[in-house]
Amino acid sequence: MRRPLIAGNWKMYKTTTEAVVTVQQLLPLIKNAAHCDIAVIPPFTALSVVAPLLRDSNCGLGAQNCHYEKEGAFTGEISPAMLADLGCRYVTIGHSERRQYFKESDEWLNKKLKAAIHYGISPIFCIGELLEQREAGQFQTVVGSQVRAGLAGLTGEEFSHIILAYEPVWAIGTGRTATPEMAQQAHQFVRNLISQLYSWDQANRAIILYGGSVKPENITGLMAQPDIDGALVGGASLDAQSFSRIVKY
Ligand code: PEP
Numbered sequence: 001m002r003r004p005l006i007a008g009n010w011k012m013y014k015t016t017t018e019a020v021v022t023v024q025q026l027l028p029l030i031k032n033a034a035h036c037d038i039a040v041i042p043p044f045t046a047l048s049v050v051a052p053l054l055r056d057s058n059c060g061l062g063a064q065n066c067h068y069e070k071e072g073a074f075t076g077e078i079s080p081a082m083l084a085d086l087g088c089r090y091v092t093i094g095h096s097e098r099r100q101y102f103k104e105s106d107e108w109l110n111k112k113l114k115a116a117i118h119y120g121i122s123p124i125f126c127i128g129e130l131l132e133q134r135e136a137g138q139f140q141t142v143v144g145s146q147v148r149a150g151l152a153g154l155t156g157e158e159f160s161h162i163i164l165a166y167e168p169v170w171a172i173g174t175g176r177t178a179t180p181e182m183a184q185q186a187h188q189f190v191r192n193l194i195s196q197l198y199s200w201d202q203a204n205r206a207i208i209l210y211g212g213s214v215k216p217e218n219i220t221g222l223m224a225q226p227d228i229d230g231a232l233v234g235g236a237s238l239d240a241q242s243f244s245r246i247v248k249y
Contacts, residue, residue, distance in 0.1 A: 002207055004036040004223070005163060005230040006247045007062060007124060008237025009092060009211075012043055019046035022240050023053045029244035033058065036230060038247055039090050040237070044078055051087045062090030062124065065098060068111035080112075080119040091116050092232070093123040094150060096169045106149035113150060117161045124163045124209065124232060125150055127190070131170035140189060147193055156198045164208045165232040166190060171212025173234060180221040180228075183210045187227035216245035223249045 014022065019042050030038055041062035042050050054061050063086075067077040083091055093116065094109040109125070116123040127146040129139050143166070151159060166186050171177050178186070187208045195203035210222050211232035222228050237243040 002205065002229045005039065005207055005209060006036055006233065006243075006249075007039040007041055007090065007209065007230070008233050008243050009041045009062075009064065009095070010043060010046075010238060011064070011097070011234060013238055014042060014046055016046050016049045019043075019050050020053065022238070023050050023059075025240035026244060027053070027057050027059065029240060030059065030247050031057075033244075033247050036247065040243075041090065041092060047083075047086050047088065055087070060089040061087055062092065063088045063121075064092050064095065066091050066093075066112060066116060066121075068108070068115040070115075080115045080121055083116075084119040084121055088121055090124055090163070091121050092126060092165070094126045094146070096126060096128055096167060096172060100169070106146065109150050110152050110154075113154065113162065114158065117154075117158050122161050122163055124165050126165045126167050126211070126232070128167040128169050128172075128212075134168065134170065139186070143186065143190065144193060147190060148197070151197060156202055159194075159198055159202060160205070162206075164190060164194075164206060165211050166208060167211035167232060173213070175213050177213045177215075177218050177222075178210070180218075180225050183222055184225035184227055187225065191227055214246060216242055219246045219249040 039060040039062045063083045066080045070081045093112045098104045113123045129142040133142045191203045207229045209230045209232045214231045214233045215236045
């Protein structure tokens with residue numbers, strides 16, 4: 001069956017010292033959690049100090065973004081090869097903040113997914129609609145097109161390394177969460193689409209996380225849904241206590 005993943009996206013928070021303290025607080029709190037995979041996704045600057053702390057722990061390391069080239073004249077960018085070298089197991093690709101504020105296109109995201117997989121890193125590929133798109137009844141068109149464009153040209157083998165994260169943009173950092181039923185409907189839609197693009201076998205094995213104001217108070221209801229396989233947690237992952245409560249949903 002599908003093994004859930006609870007991943008904490010720290011966004012642009014925490015100095016290296018703060019990151020180390022958070023991980024030192026977190027690891028003892030989650031050390032007995034064997035029911036799911038766990039990951040923290042610090043900013044680039046903290047990856048190399050957090051990596052040795054996570055070695056031999058039950059918590060994996062992820063990065064928040066990467067370029068699609070191995071190296072080159074791309075000032076300010078970080079390559080997937082560099083992330084692999086640091087021991088990153090995951091990288092978020094297409095987070096709505098990257099799509100919205102940094103204008104990352106579907107074409108770029110598609111290249112990034114392929115590049116991350118090539119370097120042995122599992123992409124956490126984020127998809128989700130804006131509030132006005134949901135209200136205009138465009139959920140399926142928008143999310144469907146993000147999935148199709150992001151996965152264009154990826155083989156079934158490549159797809160098997162991808163983790164999907166459905167994150168309705170109106171629920172990210174706003175305190176508004178999709179109800180478990182709304183999230184379930186969206187996840188079911190995505191899983192159906194994967195079955196059309198690949199096969200039911202692949203769709204049934206695909207991990208689809210929910211993200212958007214996940215907290216210790218709402219994780220249980222979300223995880224009770226049959227198509228929700230974990231969570232991508234922003235704000236509530238910054239505090240070790242609150243993230244550990246989510247891990248122990
Ligand atoms: C996120 O950063 O992916 C996220 C879902 O943030 P938050 O949990 O703060 O809404």
